[in-house]
Amino acid sequence: MENISGSEMPSRAASARAPEQLSFSGRGAEYFGIWIVNLLLTIVTLGIYSAWAKVRRLKYFYRHTELAGSSFDFHGSPTRILIGRVIALVMLLAYNYSVRLQSRMTLVVLLALALVMPWLLRNSFRFRLYNTSWRGTRFHFRGSVGGSYRVFLLNGFLTLITLYVMAPFTHQRLKAYQHDNSWFGRTQCSFHARAGQFYLIYLLLLAALVGFFFVMSAAGVGHVLVLFAQMQKQGGHVDPNLVFRTLFIVYGVLILMSLLIGPVFHALVTNLIWSNTRVGEHRIACNMSPLAMIWITVSNFVLVVLTLGLFIPWAAVRLAKFQLESVRIIPASDLQEFEAAEPEAIGAVGEEAATVFDFDISL
Amino acid sequence: MVCAHYFDGRSTRVREVNLSIAGADLVIAGEGIDLRVPFADVAVDERLGRAPRRLRLKDGTFCEVRDLDALDAMLSSTAHRDGRVDRMQRHLQFVIFACVACVALAAAAYKWGLPWAAALAAHRLPPAIDKTLSQQTLKLLDGAILLPSKVAADRQRTLSAEFRALRLPEGGIPDSDLLFRRSPRFGANAFTLPDGTIILLDDLITTLGDDRQCLAVLAHELGHVHGRDGLQMLLRSSAVGAFLTFYIGDISALLAAAPAAVLEAKYSQDLEQQADDYGAALLLHNGMSPALLAEALNKLAVSHSGSPSGYLSSHPSTDERMRHLRWLAAAAK
Numbered sequence: 001m002e003n004i005s006g007s008e009m010p011s012r013a014a015s016a017r018a019p020e021q022l023s024f025s026g027r028g029a030e031y032f033g034i035w036i037v038n039l040l041l042t043i044v045t046l047g048i049y050s051a052w053a054k055v056r057r058l059k060y061f062y063r064h065t066e067l068a069g070s071s072f073d074f075h076g077s078p079t080r081i082l083i084g085r086v087i088a089l090v091m092l093l094a095y096n097y098s099v100r101l102q103s104r105m106t107l108v109v110l111l112a113l114a115l116v117m118p119w120l121l122r123n124s125f126r127f128r129l130y131n132t133s134w135r136g137t138r139f140h141f142r143g144s145v146g147g148s149y150r151v152f153l154l155n156g157f158l159t160l161i162t163l164y165v166m167a168p169f170t171h172q173r174l175k176a177y178q179h180d181n182s183w184f185g186r187t188q189c190s191f192h193a194r195a196g197q198f199y200l201i202y203l204l205l206l207a208a209l210v211g212f213f214f215v216m217s218a219a220g221v222g223h224v225l226v227l228f229a230q231m232q233k234q235g236g237h238v239d240p241n242l243v244f245r246t247l248f249i250v251y252g253v254l255i256l257m258s259l260l261i262g263p264v265f266h267a268l269v270t271n272l273i274w275s276n277t278r279v280g281e282h283r284i285a286c287n288m289s290p291l292a293m294i295w296i297t298v299s300n301f302v303l304v305v306l307t308l309g310l311f312i313p314w315a316a317v318r319l320a321k322f323q324l325e326s327v328r329i330i331p332a333s334d335l336q337e338f339e340a341a342e343p344e345a346i347g348a349v350g351e352e353a354a355t356v357f358d359f360d361i362s363l
Numbered sequence: 364m365v366c367a368h369y370f371d372g373r374s375t376r377v378r379e380v381n382l383s384i385a386g387a388d389l390v391i392a393g394e395g396i397d398l399r400v401p402f403a404d405v406a407v408d409e410r411l412g413r414a415p416r417r418l419r420l421k422d423g424t425f426c427e428v429r430d431l432d433a434l435d436a437m438l439s440s441t442a443h444r445d446g447r448v449d450r451m452q453r454h455l456q457f458v459i460f461a462c463v464a465c466v467a468l469a470a471a472a473y474k475w476g477l478p479w480a481a482a483l484a485a486h487r488l489p490p491a492i493d494k495t496l497s498q499q500t501l502k503l504l505d506g507a508i509l510l511p512s513k514v515a516a517d518r519q520r521t522l523s524a525e526f527r528a529l530r531l532p533e534g535g536i537p538d539s540d541l542l543f544r545r546s547p548r549f550g551a552n553a554f555t556l557p558d559g560t561i562i563l564l565d566d567l568i569t570t571l572g573d574d575r576q577c578l579a580v581l582a583h584e585l586g587h588v589h590g591r592d593g594l595q596m597l598l599r600s601s602a603v604g605a606f607l608t609f610y611i612g613d614i615s616a617l618l619a620a621a622p623a624a625v626l627e628a629k630y631s632q633d634l635e636q637q638a639d640d641y642g643a644a645l646l647l648h649n650g651m652s653p654a655l656l657a658e659a660l661n662k663l664a665v666s667h668s669g670s671p672s673g674y675l676s677s678h679p680s681t682d683e684r685m686r687h688l689r690w691l692a693a694a695a696k
Contacts, residue, residue: 030412064413135375337376
């Protein structure tokens with residue numbers, strides 16, 4: 001997947017430099033201490049500490065990520081994250097209860113959520129990027145509110161009414177909105193993947209799902225389901241063991257699917273997105289092996305289950321290391337030449353520090 | 364002397380510098396840099412594993428240090444002290460203590476905290492929530508799993524009248540709706556919706572045969588109404604689900620859903636016990652013996668032997684419950 005669309009490679013061969021690989025030096029045992037203390041304090045404070053825990057977690061991962069001998073950093077304030085979490089929780093509760101208690105209010109609540117969501121997500125992108133830095137220069141997100149509504153509401157709506165035929169296109173629009181509006185200091189990023197490339201990967205996913213379904217029905221899942229349906233239709237007592245077995249199999253199939261097809265899809269899409277993103281003239285190559293991704297996902301899953309979650313810190317570190325180290329930056333010029341945005345310019349756009357409404361709603 | 368990279372915060376240019384402490388000041392010297400700032404104005408990043416640490420100056424510039432041991436040696440001569448959480452994370456005994464404490468706290472919260480909080484919340488939530496929730500559930504069940512009752516109309520009327528005539532231990536009469544339905548799926552069963560509506564299934568009436576034993580089962584169901592147990596169960600399972608999502612969420616959302624389902628199924632034991640106690644008190648209050656409920660349970664257990672999908676599947680250890688009820692009956696004499 002090294003399709004760095006080579007259409008307009010700069011001809012200044014002299015300025016081509018050796019690629020710089022991202023490296024990640026976090027270690028599971030080390031992260032375990034941070035993770036367990038985070039967990040304990042979160043439980044003791046009934047969840048309030050979770051915002052501080054998140055900052056510590058992100059700092060651990062950012063600071064262990066290195067590019068060209070310098071590490072990244074995270075600057076987010078825990079109180080902002082706490083505000084975001086409260087908002088996310090309220091919205092989640094409103095959504096859950098309105099869906100469960102279908103009434104006239106349901107539509108009003110869903111509509112209100114749909115209207116406020118794009119604005120929240122845009123502010124969340126802004127928060128995340130503004131609080132990320134490398135060599136003391138911060139990233140910025142300058143996507144407009146209108147752009148966010150176009151992507152989330154308009155494209156989201158089109159996806160729904162076309163029964164997800166438009167999903168790959170919407171995915172491409174979302175990534176274009178995110179990456180075209182991202183800045184590193186004064187340098188703007190750009191996104192070059194076309195919708196067609198997204199469709200290709202989604203078709204592959206669809207083919208894999210169909211193939212998987214056939215293999216599973218051949219393996220007898222369908223048989224049990226049919227049996228179950230028949231018993232229900234006849235209205236007789238359903239053998240509870242059969243119900244359990246069926247549930248077990250259905251659940252097993254879902255897990256198997258998410259362990260095998262999920263990682264491949266994730267690897268392909270991530271490769272496509274990052275290999276087609278540029279930071280100014282600098283290119284990025286992302287080369288994540290789908291097979292290695294399956295191996296990491298499956299082994300992490302098994303070990304997390306067997307250790308009742310104690311393996312989580314090692315799993316998170318392994319996954320981060322694998323994903324980050326598959327990314328290389330191909331510099332077009334010296335990486336020392338980036339300049340930070342002028343503080344006045346930031347104020348003028350009415351951005352960042354001044355706004356009350358930046359927070360992180362991602363959990 | 365500590366090697367570091369100095370960044371001016373305006374560009375990504377790296378400058379090699381050396382750090383040292385002179386008196387109460389931090390000295391930064393290297394490529395075109397010669398700074399001396401009071402150490403009290405320098406913010407030192409907390410330690411996170413072996414990640415580089417930064418010494419931040421007030422003007423937004425900073426030094427990135429990779430040689431953590433040299434930095435520690437330098438800091439030891441200053442007033443800098445590591446943060447409390449930082450020390451906890453690196454202290455092996457504390458990490459082990461945290462593991463044990465997490466497990467103990469989670470177990471305690473699940474066993475006592477959650478039921479307590481759910482009961483507290485359930486009794487404070489407006490009844491309107493139960494009402495809509497129950498009507499929704501009934502609409503879903505009716506026609507699909509629940510069919511119209513085939514019990515004779517006058518038998519239904521008698522049972523309803525007897526039910527209405529019950530006196531609640533805390534005073535007043537039941538204001539629950541009593542509905543009659545038939546369900547091949549659920550067999551001999553009775554259940555309570557969150558708003559207190561009780562649904563009595565035909566098979567239960569025919570299996571028990573005796574009206575007084577039916578009333579004993581209804582007394583048990585009124586215990587669920589009294590405790591607002593339907594809403595409690597909903598709150599408990601939501602809380603368990605939320606915690607598991609938080610705990611495992613980093614890795615897999617699907618993984619989080621599985622144990623939640625298992626935990627929910629086993630959760631109702633304490634609520635059943637409380638409903639039994641309430642039912643026994645109600646029966647005594649109305650001049651009947653709690654042994655009636657024990658007999659009803661016995662009949663149901665016999666009729667269900669071989670198929671655990673009936674009334675008793677969510678009611679574990681029937682023997683123990685019958686013993687407890689008979690003991691209550693004997694004690695009341």
